[in-house]
Amino acid sequence: MKSPFLFALCFAFSFIAATAAPREWTDQATGRKVTGEFVSLEGDQVTLLINGKEFKMPVAKLSPDDQAYLNVVGEMPAPTPPAAPEAAPAAPAKPTSKVQGPVEVDGSSYFYYIPSSAPEGAKLPLLTYTGSLGADANTVKSMIEGAEICGWMVACCVQSSNRVDPELNQTHLAKVVKHMVANQPVDPKRLYFSGHSGGARMAFRGCKRLDGAGVIAYIAGAQDDEISRTDRYFIISGATDYNRYDTATTFAAARKVSAYRLHTSGHNNGPGWLMTEGMMWLQSCWDVDTQSTAPSRSAFEAASIAWIEKTKSSASHRAAWWARFFKTQGVSAPHQAKIASLDAELSQTPSNEAYIKGIADIEAFADDVLAKISIYSEKGHTTPEIQKKCDKMLETHAETPWIKDLFTALKNKTGN
Structure with missing residues (x-):
């Protein structure tokens, strides 16, 4: 007889649609993995939300990493092995290829x-992530x-x-x-x-x-008082996410210092x-805002050019947007010719130019349409105006990669 966890795995892998789950779980016996959201912990049973359905399974069937995670988010008693002595403060670390x-x-x-590309002894920017249900x-x-790429x-x-x-x-x-x-x-x-x-709200605060x-x-x-005109914000929303009006409102409030991106799904992070x-956007903005002449700027631009070169074979529209962005923003002298060359090369493809315009159209749609809806978060919601304007955008972007999918998704009601 199959275990509840294996049944959940088979069920999950039979669906293609993305879920709102922020974590991957592993069956200790088989090594099979499934993405699901932690719901609750009762005794030795954990409930996970997988593709919209709840499954209860024994904690003991999960991997040691999963059980350690549940020790934190589920507030379950820790296992019986002797506790390790309290960790001493970490010594300054050298670049490493491991978490x-x-x-x-x-x-x-x-x-x-710590990125392996970082020069030893350099002071580096730090990005810290807060999840709505923990992190690992x-x-x-x-x-x-x-x-x-960014160092x-x-x-x-x-x-x-x-x-x-919250506190x-x-x-x-x-x-x-x-x-x-x-x-x-x-x-x-x-x-x-x-x-x-909720982790994004923690991040703003x-x-x-x-x-x-x-x-x-x-x-x-964000809350209104959490937005600073001297900071930068890269805001990501799902086209059918019930928070899409909330994210658009924040983008509109911080319009001059923010960027707005959508993915085609709902209440999840979308593609990696x-x-x-x-x-990359935040790093470039810092270099331009501060008129940086540090060696780290040139290193970042060189890494970004290498990334564009790699990306143009699989997603030339995205590579084209970045070549245009760097050309418009400005890069340090050693990289100007290469960026100009990449921009000229990639702009020869009409769909790439359409994508560059499409990103601007998405941001304008967020500012002019979504942010004007007088709600922040609502499930099962759309308006005739949203649908009409999406149809208008689809006349322009009927063949534009990614953008056509975004406006098609935006026509739909927000998800549950």
Whole structure:
């Protein structure tokens, strides 16, 4: 007879549609994996939300990493092995190709990664992620591509959770960031924050309280008093997410210092490349805003050019947008000719030019349409005006990669 967990796995893999789940779970016996959202923990039984349905299974069937995660988010008793002595403060770390942690800090903990591309001894920007239902080493792994391109340290706060008091979340986040600044090669003027849903709200609040430089926010917006005209914001929403009006409102309020991106799904993070592009956008804005002449700028631009060269074979429309962005923003002298050459090459494809226009149209749609809806979060919602304007945009973008899918999804009601 199949175990409940194996049944859940078979059920999950039979669907293609993405879920709102932020975490991957592993069957300890078979090694099979499924993406699902933690719902509750009762005794030795955990309930996961997988493709919209709840499944209950024994905690013992999950991997040791999953059980450790549940020790945190589910507040279950820790297993019986003897407790390790309290970790000493971490020594300044050298660049590494592995995620490090968990590092314990007085009841809080975090995982982190130092890019292998970072010069030894350099002070690096730090991006810290707060999840709506916790975070783990896999959270950090999802940020590694951007970390290597931008030369950033990345970390996650394990205890971040919607189920925790908001002030306690900020306490956990502050302890993690301050410990990193004290013990790792972090530039205290370059603190960035990111998060998913409730974790995005933690990120906005943490950025304000810890004097941060910017936020990558997934599927949730900020309070009005959390937006600074000197910071930068890369805001990501699902086209059918019930928070799409909230994220658009934040984008409109911070229009001059923010970017807005959509994916085609609902209340989830969407494709992983959005995190990479958010980090690249924030790094470029910093270099331009500060008129940086640091060696790190040239290194970032060289890595970005290499990324564009790699990306143009699989997603030339995205590569074209970035070549145009860097050409418009401006790059340091050694890279100007190459960026101009890439822009000229990629702009010869009409669909690439249409995509560049389409990103601008998405941002205008968020500002002019979604942000004007007088609600922040509502399920099962759309309006005739939204649908009419999407149809108008689809006349322009009927063949535009990605953009046509976004406006098609925007016509739909927000999800449950």
